[in-house]
Amino acid sequence: MSDPFLSVPGAVVAEGVDAGVPGHYGEPMREQRALERGTAVVDLGGRGIVTVSGPDRLSWLHSMASQALDRLAPGGSAEALFLDANGHIEHVAHVIDDGERSWLIVEGDEAAALAALLDRMRFMLRVEVADVSAEFAVLGALSTEALDAAVAAAAPAGVALDWHDPWAAGSPGGHRYAPEAGHPAASWTWVERIVPRTALEDAAAAVAAGRVAAAGSLAAEALRIAAWRPRRATEVDEKAIPHELDWLRSAVDLGKGCYKGQETVAKVLNLGRPPRRLVLLHLDGSDTVLPAAGDEIVALKVRPEPAEGEQPERRVVGRITSSAMHYELGPIALAVVKRAVPAELELIVESHGIDVAAAQVEIVPADARSAVDVPRLPRLGVRP
Template identity: 50%
Template sequence: MTHRSPLLLQPGGVEASGADAGVAAHYSDPLREQRALARGEAVVDLSHRGVVTVAGEDRLSWLNTLSSQLLLNLQPGQSSEALLLTVQGRIEYDARIVDDGERTWLIVESFEAAPLAAWLESMKFMLRVDIADFSADWAVVGSVKPVPEFDGRTVWQDPWPQIGAGGYAYTGIEEPQHPGLERTWYEYLLPAAELESAVSGLQLAGVWAAEALRIAAWRPRFGAETDEKTIPHELDLLRTAVHLSKGCYKGQETIARVHNLGHPPRRLVFLQLDGSQHTLPAPGSDVLLGDKRVGAITSAAQHYEMGPIALAVVKRSADPQAQLTVVDGDESYDAAQEVIVTTDAGQVVGRQTGFLRAPR
């Protein structure tokens, strides 16, 4: 069933497209909404998100054996992020995880929910777990600050960009300078039938606002920054979604080998785009170094302070100091890059110095 949020009927509501279809891109004034969201004065309708639950006594130990994250001691109300990988270490699912003491909630992209629930069902064997896809019954609402009106609701707090236990940072900056520290992010779970009444009286912002703040924070999104070949190292996801010293799980060999002995073949970059065209390049637009294609745009947005910005995935070998060009059909954009994942990321065995760091 195609989701269509009742909040699209709010004044000025304009539906988003692509992965965010079914909720509002904006409510007639995207930049004003973005400012309000950044100040913590607005909330975002994310009711198109997928919601999968795992109940039962074995839920955390079972999810721990399947995923990249250490979940054995996840406490009620504590948030985490976990990846489910292929044998080759490529990202198959990316789940926002919070446990309420009785069941574990997995908040995912809309297109992930049904296949994720089916895959989990196929992996339960004789364990005491019960999987359910509650995407139609539960809605998600996002905010950069706690929402007093939602006190008592189950909420996931984004761990980004803190380096979690067992995590590792692939950025080339001192951590206090990470732009993600300027953005906190909360996703509240509400019964879908109560969505309209729950947000009544609250200012709404569209998903364009949330996307602009996400891109500015260098926060990768599954389905945007990922493709069928993506490994976590390329997106700096070892900081929040991977525990490097936990037990065995599918894809662990690739995670360890690239981290200790190799380099990820691609790297995530932040781009400040020339804004003279008053347009944005579409995802998939070519990123050029001179006349050579070195990557592609993954997400782009108009930021209320910085103007047009984007994330892109480029070849590791691309000169990190070079000016890039983004080409979308007949339009081209000059692009100044900021390094997110360094060109020397990985190969930590024997490394005495360098930018890569574990948590203090």
């Protein structure tokens, strides 16, 4: 099925993780400004949606996810992670409940896998799982006013299906590694609206009629990166744990009961430090090269007394996860680097055969401390 937003004048299809929806409409910088002002909507038609119905749905999801979901009120929003036994992130879900069904917004390629995982875990509980991605779609914006100008939210049980991102305020039971002072999350008032997939035509018509502006996925990504907001499709690899991406902030309730991966969550938080950490990079744009996801980040190691003509040793210390050209900040990127990389160290991104200088802004600090102080036990045989 062709996406109706691709028929909007100027639409250019996106590549990469957002392939299939418009990447921009000819003016990505202007689209960023409109999105930030709350006057534009973004076509998220590539997202997937899984529903869980039945009287046991919330307690059942609560038992498996990192977030407390058992008391989620109709119309309430939450973000939840599904982890493996070692605490690695497998699925990320944006959860809304309407009193009859829980709606889980996920990346498009996650929907079938998450639905299959949940279906295997039903046992004798009164729940039903369905992948409804073919019937419903998602629009995004930084204001509900922009969404209202485009199309009404689906409300099959009388509750509007708007998911409000908790990133700005954080989850009540979460933990923040990044300091709140100056945190750019304050301006990230992101809303994802579930609509019947057929309603995308009405939304595209509203854009064509001038009732609301449209912004492409490039604009949404630029503002997301500037807000330090991690995304499943970009920042997560097979080794990622929530702490590394500051995802305890919005998607983990540290006070809830057992769930798969909880031991790792508690151990790293209380006894250790994340093995890697998320940073924002300000990139040198003089060569007009924007690094891509997967590009390696290196640091130069200079010997105290190098031999004549000896070049500094290059050590890989991380990788780019997502990048964008921001209308104010210029070229920026999110990246995952090794914990021990000093925050003040200038880095180099190797991209398209060119060295791109990069300066770090800490998100998860290099010296991220334990959440609790563990008392030191005296050695055996040593008397005070």
